[in-house]
Amino acid sequence: MKFDPSLPEDGINVSRTNLLREALLLVGGVAAIAIAVAFAAAVAVDLVVPHIPIELELRLFSGWFDRAAKTDAAVDPREQPLAKLLDRMVGHWPECPYGFEIAIWDTPEPNAVALPGGVIAVTRGLLEKVESENELAFVLGHELGHFRNRDHLRGLGRGIAFSLLLVAVGVGGGGSAVELASLAGQFAQRGFDREQEIEADRFGLALLAAEYGHVSGAAAFFEHLSELGGPGEGALASYFSTHPLHADRIQALHGTAHEMGWALRGEQRPAFSTSR
């Protein structure tokens, strides 16, 4: 028996491949799939949400948020006037199917959230930052707009769908794939968020105009926000993280006001005048 001292052949066990091409194909492919799935999930949620009966929503979610919220609000003297202001705003939405509850969250970051079941949560930080009743009315009107369009359910549904997508990707691909899918998914949903904010602004503006005869509260609120600092600067970071302040949001607001003939300037009432 003879021993053949030949060297191993290169290129049989290792594919000759351009790694960069492989990388581009994989990143592009997986990102495209993630965007498509996230987009499809968002569209599906948007299709389903209008058909969820309000009674079902109330049955499912009543008691989810209000208990924790009430303990905060019980010690806050601003709850009463806030609830009154909300009642006045709701008064301009005759077909409103919800019975709303106000919750004051004891956090310094200014923010307001529409929660499933008809709870509007407002943070202590927001109540301290607003300069007039009109601004507050606009914030409440904006959240009412979210309820009318049932954005709170859309947001929840998209969140669930998105988490499921990430879990599925994580099971299949691990860390890098999750990170990529999460970026792609956020990108895909960005347009949905923007649309919702602008729609909610529109509704808030209409309520504001009906209540005061002008919409100076909204204009003041946005001016006030930009005075306090742009997106991401300190105190307002949390508000912007849930309410992306696009330039086109302000533009849309001005456009709507102009179109409907609502005055952007007008007398503003001090916030919480009734309680003092």
Place this chain on the structure above:
Amino acid sequence: MDPQVELGVRLGIPLALLVLAYFTGAAVERRHYASIRKCELRWRGLPAITLRTVPPSWKVTECTLITGSVVISVDYFKRFLAGLRAIVGGRVKVYESLLDRARREALMRLKQQAVEGGYHAIVNVRLETCRMANARNSESIAGLEVLAFGTGVKLLNAP
């Protein structure tokens, strides 16, 4: 944090690591292959064969267990691509060269052991591969070990 800055950090750091790992990984691989080829040429005359028994013509005077092993790490770039590949399926081309290098290096270390011990050949050569899991996240691998082992033999009539 400003959303733009946050996005930049979330995108930028992994991207920078990917670019870095692409270049370092390619350079390491090139140098590794160069050294492997040099060794293979140097020890090509020493038979490392998979026969379970020595050929009858060999007069064995001494034998022992010889091992050669190597641990190679996956780089960030390869791990990232393999993670994506796991979603869509197909050949994990980025890991092929990694395993190829590890197997060949382990064999070279096996031969080096044999040469240093004065053995003339290695019979019944076997290869074992073992993946090393990340402690933090057992889903992804930190690296792999390839162990080559066989029986080194000293011969009266060296081939």
